Amino acid sequence: MYNVLFLKMRYKVIITVALASLIGFLFLYKKGVFDREENAYSDMKLPETVDYNFHIKPILSDNCYTCHGPDANKRKAGLRLDLEEAAFKELSENPGHYPIVSKNLKKSRLYQVVVSDDDDVLMPPPDSKLALNSYEKKLIKKWIQQGAKFEKHWAYIPPKKKSAPQTENTQWVQNEIDGFILEKLEEKGLVPSEKAPIETLIRRISLDLTGLPPQLEQVEQLRSETDIAKIVDTFLALPAYGERMTQSWLDVARYADSHGYQDDSYRTMWPWRDWVIHAFNKNLPYDEFLTWQLAGDLLPNASKEQILATAFNRNHPITQEGGVIQEEYRTNYILDRTNTLGKGILGITLECAQCHDHKYDAISQADYFEMFAFFNQVNERGLQMDAVQAGRRKFFADPPYITITKEETEDVLSFIHMDSLSQINVMVMNDSAPRTTHILNRGQYDQPADSVSPKTPEAILAFSDDLPKNRLGLAQWLVDKENPLTARVYVNRIWAMLFGKGLVETSEDFGVQGSLPSHPKLLDWLAVDFMEHDWDIKYLLKKIMLSATYQQKSELRSDLKKADPENKLLARAPRFRMSGEMIRDYILATSGLLNPELGGPSVKPYQPAGLWEETNAGGNRGVLTKYVPDTGEDLYRRSLYTFWKRTLPPPNMTIFDAPTRDYSEVRRQKTNTPLQALVMQNDTQVLEAARVLAQRCIEATPDDPDIVATMFKRILVRSPREEELLTLNSYYHSALEQYKNDSESAEKLIAVGEYEQLPVDPGKTAALMLTAQVIYNLDETITKE
Template identity: 55%
Template structure:
């Protein structure tokens, strides 16, 4: 609740600044700026109060009045040709202004029935804007970014170009940067951000004595395969990857080889334009091979039904709609889905343009459900088209795919198929993997605008196209997915680069420069520092869409290297840390928490790729929460090394996603997600105190420390150092040693209780070690894992 209050206060503070102060931090909040800006001051008022009835949506427009376009707003009113909604320079002749200030309830706008009203401050802003000429400005996100000149920095604080922009924004709000973080904190931060794992003690030792050369550190981290795994986590959310189809029966699917490709692509530092082009249209590339085809599985990660009684065309349309909406949210940062049933109410995107975009994804030969399809002698599953991956493919072409041995694959298939499975047929299937990909187009299928988005209500026939307000589709490009990809990466496309660099900024700082990463449109938040966002976007394009270069630029900046300490003054001036006068403290993502626990304990199996795994979870959860049908009706927990894989590889069943990860705000992968929720609940503490992964890691770590036969205080120091990345302070050591002694005294007297504590998990026990020491040290290590600092990046 406190966090919500803080966020609410911060939002209102920013809103008052936007509506009242412009960029001059010296003005009081209620003061009208000297120059009123349409984008900064007026459009937010109109968008909130007027555009629903007088905006882009022709179906909802009233009185024929449109206020979001300059020509329409200045034109004569249809119902009163002698009047105009806006008359530049003359508020008293502007009907829109007169209706806003009217005391007559039947005339006043917004109408009382809407429960909307304008404050005196907003009315004054509108009046002054009209008096100053009512100048409209194009929406910032639809104008291609340009690199502004670097603001000056006489202080010498800046280490990178981006620091100049950050420092300027700080100073305008009376803020100053924090000092640089200490070596060990900074090193831990970089490791967690780049590979998602804590730095090992030997690396900590090296940089505890001298300031780390972060350029060299980044070289070593980018060279690790763990880099691709860390980067793949957010891409799985964005691309709605899961190991089941979704819907009620929720069958098993084999899309994990595509995940292996994503990891591989990030580790190869594949340029972002090629990375996305292959995923959108790899099958359409000249001389496309199996790797390019595999990449297109991105488009087929959506939910699929295999349930009897479903209407085939209804679900087929849903699949194409999902692909269209994912393009908008993930790659363009635009709420295209709002135009599925009618013209977009706020952004200049018509319903026709939505279905023109949809046409790019509406052509492949697929079906909505697993049913007998006319023209085929047997069932044609919704998973078509599919790509087969054989052992020969993995040897010769797709060497990045981690194909387990045959016995392991049969075991997985048996677990997924349940009782009654035929072993011989499974053995044959185990030698061939099938992945849903894009395929040959169905040349007979036409695309229509769908009335209110209904699959069975076609209206006007349309061909492939895009929202012209973003960037008109060039005539020379083919009207297919490959042409769409080229349009996305046209240097004049104003969104693609901005959206990606904003998401990388969000990954590192917890919040993007645009805090609505899926909505750069008129209802989205304004960028907190647009010159910085645009500089990053242009620099990213100029680098050849080099993802590692983008990360390097940010990590080497003074902005990123600040300490996270916060003074009361900074907290009051910038409670949300939007202007980055300190590094934000952020809890690790769900996968990161699991990875840190496993890595620090020594349990982590660093194998790259392969099928998803089923670690510990509450017994009976799947069985109680699903229909009882399908090949995932029961949970078959993995054993051995598969219990200790990174969180990225945890099996995602959409209808029953992994409970501990969901409690830490992981995505259930139902749809494209570009930003995870941030919640704090008591259940998260209960997970850290009781999850078998944490308890088993604590036990194994304790046993490995005790095997060194060193004194307990030294072992506690080592555990602290490895888990938190720093040495304990004197007071902390005293508390931990006192806790150890308390645990030891109690468990030495109650060996049965000690045995119970040590019995968690399947990793073999070291029974040769004294039981009380093992259990007591395990409890201390468990306590360390439960510290807020442990699972926080700061």
């Protein structure tokens, strides 16, 4: 008994000592990390002039606004720090004291509480897990000493077009963009990278403008071209340009071929997608592109094309389930349109003000429902049961909708590809139900409060009395050149498309909690230049592509790895994985399988069997309960046309980070998971493409000793380096030796896919197919650089 007690006590002592040691180690480790961080901050040089927007506001937003910001419901101590007037006002709960006193640190309560050693006084409170580092405290100190000047949030100030900076390295500069980039590089003592080889630039430009790799014939034709502008013009003129631009817009517009929710039944919205392709290809100016989609039906003598464009507003999920509360779902649809306007066009988190005043941005709940009011005049219901019944037979559209006939697609709507259909119905907008809009308490449909009229947040730009109080007035407000957001947001999105991330990394959020622009003067210059050139999207793309910044090599130099590992300063071209759609299209194009047909109804390529059945919640009724792949050429259409079911989007695209399209999405995640590798190694479409490419290469030149090099160049646009060719040739000949005496395995391997088998040697096909698959799985193949 004694021994047992002794052992228990001994173990307790050992465990206690061990825990104490561990805690001590963690404390010392944490203290060491903290000390290292503080030493790093202490070495940081303070700016000559502390800027409120770029130095002070981020500190206040991250650490103070939760309790002392725009949200009146969460505000403490009667203190508000996001407004200049309130920040200099006497504290109501502490008379005689002021949050900030210009040029007076002792009387500035804000400074005193952030540098206090007393935990009862210190702000932010220790239990908030927030803390200012030494550099941030010094910034606040210097800002107050310099007068504590406030400014409107940077993104709400209309952009100004300042002249491009003068730089030392004038030879590198090709247009104004380079001046702004080079200014920051020279400040950091860095130099830009060399110009990329012409083959690399051709591939880069082709992928950016068409979403497809260039054909070898195009490369041979353009490689001697010294004027990059002509190369850009070549790809801008291709129909594939409109498809490429539309692919990105579908995420913003939350486009899908099904309604969503539990039943997730079929809808016909693809004619709107055909219109978007048409609009980009004819280079419809961005201001008109927005106006037609938001309010085309309200334009004077609106054409059917302009009305069709308003289907943008009806792309949201719509329930087809019995038993729902009509007003609840009708309200949800309007909320969706309002939020899509905020995120997709204005680049602000408008939805955060649905239930209460925005916690960080100067947008009240009243502001939110005044924006909501613009979309609240449509004669629609939460559930249209007659449309459900009609949908199974013919219409697939909830009213209001327009009917498009075969005759119209042969005339005024020739961009719509109806094939054998005689007519189709597409949901559009029609303000035919005047309603009074109310602020909804806590955002709940059944708790109306004060009534409001259509209006826009004054913090962004006041709504002029000269504008009509409808969606057309809203569209005119959006494209007003004094609107600080619309042009900035779009040029930033185009920049992100070309460089992997925007000058403002949070493309969806230009608010207080969003990222600050890495090059604010460049962003403003681009926005104003875009508007000055009549919102010309092709002009904007070409302007960026003709810069030396865009044309750099992408290699990561050792000095850049240390000074700018995230490439925020853009001393090199970026490298980033292409989207799932682009990867699939790339493989189809290089194998020769791609069907270039433009527009038309969505198609169903290969997909693992049983997925729709497993996720179907609506029983066996409806046309979307079982996935039946298409056959023939429809299997090889561009991914833009792949059928998009909201409850189960195309799985291979989902694995490569495509959104569900339940709501507007501006910036896709970029992940790297084992599932992505499994898709590239096992997907039927990839294996079939490798097989077809192999058979075509063999058929064209059966005795070509350089067949591996030929195939490599066809996929990657360039010739293989010596070590690459040695490795691939070795792999090919090893596989060839294996299948030479095992025709059964070769036949089994190459049986993948529905595309016809060409009459070439099965063993050679199998060996070359595996080699093609290796090249398709290279990082370079699926990377845009």
